[in-house]
Amino acid sequence: MFLGLDVGTSGVKAILVDAEGEIAAAATTPxxxxxxxxxxxxxxxxAWWAASCAAIRxxxxxxxxxxxxxxxxSGQMHSSVFLDQRGAVIRPALLWSDGRTTAECREIVTRAGGEAQLRDWVCNPALEGFTLPKVLWLRNHEPQGFARLAKVLLAKDFVRLRLTGSIATEPSDASGTLMFDPANLRxxxxxxxxxxxxxxxxxxxxGSAEVLGRVTPGAGKLARLEPGTPVVGGGADNACGAAGVGAITPGEAVSSWGTSGTVLAATAQPRVDPGLRAHTFCHVAPGVWYVMGVVLxxxxAFAWYRNQCARELAEEARDDILVDEAAAIPPGAEGATFLPYLQGERTPHRDAGLRAAFVGLSLAHSRAHMTRAVLEGVCFALRDSLEILKALGLAPAHLLLTGGGAKNAFIRQLQADVFGLPVTTVNREEGGAYGVALLAAVGAGAFPDLQTAVQRTLARRPPTPPNLDIHRAYEEVYDRFRKRLVAART
Known part of the structure; x- marks a missing residue:
């Protein structure tokens, strides 16, 4: 068996995958x-480490x-773990969605000599979510903590440290620090x-499939793992999620709904958006990169809305009830629009100060209209990223789906209709955890490479085509969504 561990924002997921790629068991700790x-x-x-041990057990x-x-x-990208010389955590991690570092982003651009240098050095802009601004924030605002700083790690690499004692990372996660050169892999x-x-x-x-440590006796006792079990490099959640649906070759593209949302396209070279609206990162497959837009x-956004506006519904049925209600409302939610900028936004706005808003509500609107507006707003925000990929010459013929947006038939159809593209899923639904389990299998020698692992374990389901009449109707609604951005800035 191969163990895939995904250190997310809302929980840690552990899965066991057998040599044929079948999922033998899965568990999540919130x-x-x-x-x-x-x-x-x-x-x-x-808390990541404790949840990891609990999920593994x-x-x-x-x-x-x-x-x-x-x-x-696998793990959430960018989130900064500050360690002292003894390997002790200095303070809570600043997460990928943290927007406090706007001043540090300006400092980085100034010190680098402009964004053109960032494009050349690290292929990405200085954004609040990235790791480097968080390090400078520690230096600027908590100098006593910075004086203790000996190592900066990312979420999955901290769990590896606790599991193996090894301090290491790999290119896909390092790419998101703003301190790594994705083009030259250093x-x-x-x-x-x-x-x-x-x-x-x-x-x-x-390397992502390279053994970078082995389980220590102490960690083995906590997690009930055999000491000496190899732990591979793994990867960033988005890269592993793409691997988990087989999008590891140039020309493939993925739309993902986790806590955040992404649209990414694999490339054979490190392609950089001239406007730095999208990100350029290393993939977990050697010699492959990807360009990605991010919806924070x-x-x-759906979870926030559900928890605030549908508390009276039974928790186990809440999501299904809300989506069924939304499905009964016509496209465009009869004029209601939701801007999903609860934590600011990356792509394409690069503005940590944006805030969410419902616009166009009237006495005629119900909760069902608001739910439909939330789901449409997320899809429109993802489409913003898709439009950038198209402008860069990376227009996909179809989109693979992963995460929560892949599991519901109505939301799959909604994405197809908003994007104007066929969407499809695969026979595995575990996303990043599955992708990183395949990397573990490659590292153990069960497959010669990740491409072979994908070919032998994944099968695509029939695509969901867009309803072209609804897609045409959504063009006007999408234009309305973009024009109402001003409401998120007030």
């Missing part, structure tokens, strides 16, 4: 999110005879020198 101030988002890294309890041959870890000394940070803060970089609140 996580909580702290928001000490508007626009801030934090989690305790030790739970999934192994479901298959007591399972022998884990290798482990892969830490950017130019960037680090410009902001006055030493290279020693950064972990060593290995996708599933997170």
């Amino acid at each position: 996580l909580s999110l702290e928001t000490p101030a508007p626009g801030w988002a934090e989690q305790d890294p030790e 739970d999934v192994l309890a479901r298959r007591p005879s399972a022998r884990v041959e290798a482990i892969g870890i 830490w950017s000394r130019e960037m680090l020198d410009a902001v006055g940070l030493p290279l020693s803060l950064m972990p060593d970089v290995g 609140s996708a599933g997170g």
